[in-house]
Amino acid sequence: MRTVFLLPLMLLAACQRPVDTGVTAVPQDAPAAVVAAEQELDWLQMLPPDELAALERGDGPEVQHSGNRRMAQFGTFRTVDAVLQRPVRLPGYVVPLGTAADGRLSEFLFVPYYGACIHVPPPPPNQIVHVRLPEPIAMPDMYAPYFLAGHLQAERVDDDLGGSAYSMRxxxxxxxxx
Known part of the structure; x- marks a missing residue:
């Protein structure tokens, strides 16, 4: 259980925030009624019960901070039906995957803690949401937290940074x- 709480703290301590580039947060003026209809999810609600129990027992791999290779991803692509196909929002961080010709963000992974997929092992696939935007947006600050809102779907996406079990419509x- 200590590993669950220490990993995000260790990742934050290992990273340094760069100088402010002037990029502002993605402007989204969502109507209050839409925001109220969304259910805020805890990332742990996206794990099947047996995987949550294993995580709480600390059954994950030991984090290795040596070498220059990313640790292998652990966990499964199993999803939880109760979180699918309804309006939800998740707090988390953006890991860019693709940009339009003008450099605006078009595809990304959304993850529960800063530094995920970059330093040491990516979160389990069922703790990552793959997002393809219908219209590219200005590149968000990767060090700032965001809410991702929409409808979760069970969709396996494999990427070099980490596989994801969920996508968002x-x-x-x-x-x-x-």
């Missing part, structure tokens, strides 16, 4: 506000 990305 009708995605919107807006700044995180507690």
């Amino acid at each position: 009708e995605p919107t990305l807006r700044p995180y506000e507690p």
Whole structure:
């Protein structure tokens, strides 16, 4: 259980925030009624019960900070039906995958903690959401938290940075506000 709480803290401590580039958060003026209809999910709700129990027991791999290779991803592509096909929002971070010709973001992985998929092992596939935007947006600050809102779908996507078990339909990305 300690590993679950220490991993995000270790990742944050290992990274340095660069100088502000002036890129602002993605402007999303979602109507209050839409936001109210969304259910905020905890990332742990996206794990099947047996995988959540294993994570709480600390049955994941030991984090290795040596060498220059990313650790292998662990976990499964199993999803939870109860979180699918309804309006939800998740707090998390953007890991860019693709851009349009003008450099605007068109595809990304959405992850539960900063530094995921970059440093040490990516989260399990059922803790990553793959997003393809219908229209590219200005590149968001990768160090800032956001809300990703839309309808989760079970869809396996394999990428060099990590596989994902979920994708999102009708995605919107807006700044995180507690």
